Amino acid sequence: MAFGADYNPDQWPREVWDSDVAAMREAGVNIVSLAIFSWARIQPNAETFDWAWLDDAMDLLHANGIAVDLATATASPPPWLTTSHPEVLPVDSTGATLWPGARQHWRPTSPVFRSYALTLVRELAKRYANHPALTAWHISNELGCHNVYDYSDDAAHAFRDWLKARYRTIDGLNEAWGTAFWSQRYSAWGQILPPRQAASYPNPTQQLDFKRFSSDALKDYLVAEREILRAITPDVPITTNFMVMGETKGMNYADWASEVDFVSNDHYYTPGPQGLDELSFSANLTGHIASGRPWFLMEHSTSAVNWQPINLAKRPGELGRDSLVHVAHGADAVCFFQWRQSKAGAEKYHSAMLPHAGTDSAVFRAVAQLGQDLKTIQPIAGTDQARSRAAILFDWDSWWASELDSHPTDRLRYRQEALDWYTAFLANGVPADVVPVSASLDGYDLVVAPILHLVPSSLATRLSEYVAGGGHLVTTYFSGIVNEDDHIWLGGYPGALRDLLGIRIEEFGPLLEGDSVTLDNGADGTLWTDRIDVTGADVDVLAWYKTGEHAGRAAITRRTVAAVGSGSDDGAPGGGAEGSATYVSTRLGPDGLTPLLADLLRAAGIASPLPEEARGQVELAIRTGDDREFWFLINRTDVPVELPGVTGEPLLGSITPLPPRAVAVLRTR
Secondary structure, rough: OEEEEEEEEHHHHHHHHHHHHHHHHOOOOOOOEEEOHHHHHHHHHHHEOOOOHHHHHHHHHOOOOOOEEEEOOOHHHHHHHHHHHHHHHEEEOOOOOOOOOOOOOOOOOOHHHHHHHHHHHHHHHHHHHOOOEEHHHHHOOOOOOOOOOOOOOHHHHHHHHHHHHHHOHHHHHHHHOOOOOOOOOOOHHHHHOOOOOOOOOHHHHHHHHHHHHHHHHHHHHHHHHHHHHHHOOOOOOOOOOOOOOOOOOOOOOHEEEEEEEOOOEEEEOOOOHHHHHHHHHHHHHHHHHHOOOEEEEEOOOOOOOOOOOOOOOOOOOHHHHHHHHHOOEEEEEEOOOOOEOOOOOOOOOOOOEOOOOOOOOOHHHHHHHHHHHHHHHHOOOEEOOOOOOEEEEEOHHHHHHHOOOOOOOOOHHHHHHHEEEEEEHHHHHHOEEEEEEOOOOOOOOOEEEEOOOOHHHHHHHHHHHHOOOOEEEEEEEOOOOOOOOEEOOOOOOHHHHHHHHOEEEEEEEEEEOOEEEEEEOOOOOOOOOEEEOHHHEEEHHEEEEEEOOOOOOEEEEEEEEEEEOOOOOOOOOOOOOEEEEEEEEOOOOHHHHHHHHHHHHHHHOOOOOOOOHHOOEEEEEEEOOOOHHHEEEEEEEOOOOOOOOOEEEEEEEOOOOOOOOOEEEEEOO
């Protein structure tokens, strides 16, 4: 188990460094990420490199048994570069330049920026290729955090090249973009621009393609750095820190994962009713982006951050619990931003492993305890996430497309709906995998695909085969509506999924802010309703609208499908006598979804492994490998929780009872 933080010795006098490494050893730190924002220090001008301080830091860390995840330092270009070459600065959709003074002020498609940055990467790799402290390469930092969407002329040129590769001909593009509308037909590639601020809504497929392109442009930059590092240091693994958290949606990390040697993620807890659920959801999704293999938690916080509207300190027990939730979902490394809390700069109020108060502080004591706990659970290192019987599909294309402008409502939030279903699984005490939409569905008895808005024909076929093979599919409002080009599937909604679900909808019924409808099962719906016509004789109505414009009509339907065999390699769970396809036509939120999901789980034959009194209070996550299996039991409450009937060899903590905000780890085989 790796344990550490971002380390920024160049922000402190040399005499502080020795006390830093002494405190690191006390805390159990065994790895740091170094030089992330050090370009200006490493290269004070275009012609000069200053390695002395970095040599010293690398040697000091190695002498104290601390490995280095060495950053390429390209995240933030120095003032001399942006002064000499202002053409590297990004441009927003209005044409305004984003100026230096913060960070990530560079265009992902700038050939000038790339020339300077790759020169730095090459020199770093040559300098430290054989240094014994070097254990991994850390490419840039949080790629796209502030510069994912650049509308500059460089971006325009690169966007056209990307479109040529995708569509081959200008006629192909015109067909895909539906340019017959509003006289947008292009006759030459040079006429095409990024979707800059316009007089009205830019072409929606142009917007969607620009999102795809922007993610690919950053991935292309990642690969450019990686290839230099691999050529010089072929045996040193390479990563970059993803940001699978909250509403960070510009980068399609499921698509990026194959470009790194191991997946890393940054995550920051957001206080609120679903804060801990979101942490677990993000860790779960990160693990499945990594294909269930161990991954690296590169950054999270020991306590308060500095960038939320109100930055709350973590309560006792939360530092350890939040860290171990990531481990429960596959992380073999727990690292923080940062080691020593800054005394100046924009992040001086962001917590750290070594806070302003020093080692004589509750935060540092909690850090040291976590270091001991990670040593205690060392046997779990290298194990995988155990496969659950249920899954939630997560799709970046649907996220991007469903939240475009000029839609039935601008209040729809794709990730929130997915999170609500995850909260309902937690409330029922049933583990569920959060998997990219491209993942195999083999072995899943129940699959929830919330707001699966964008459905190519190939995906519709996969889902139909999954259900025909005995799987139980659940989807929601605004699903199946468009194809990969954001073109409507004609004939009535939900389009590509209409026949599978056995229903037809002629017109959407979004709800105004503050409005709601009541269902006959006692649940309240918000945001959305649908006027459903049941078209299949094999469709049951699970709930009816009791109020609203659609009172007396179906609100939740379930079509039963006789299983025809094991189905495709992508699909069938196997062994089921019948599959089903369920449609939920309104936003029920966690309270409404929890009892509904309980019924759907029973129909799929899935029961919670937890005792009834612990469900919703304790999260269960399982890691497994070879002949080993480990249960992580996470107390989500502020009170002790009893776990009658749960047994196993204690590895960490106690379950008699499970203390508030605590994590116990049991070896069950």
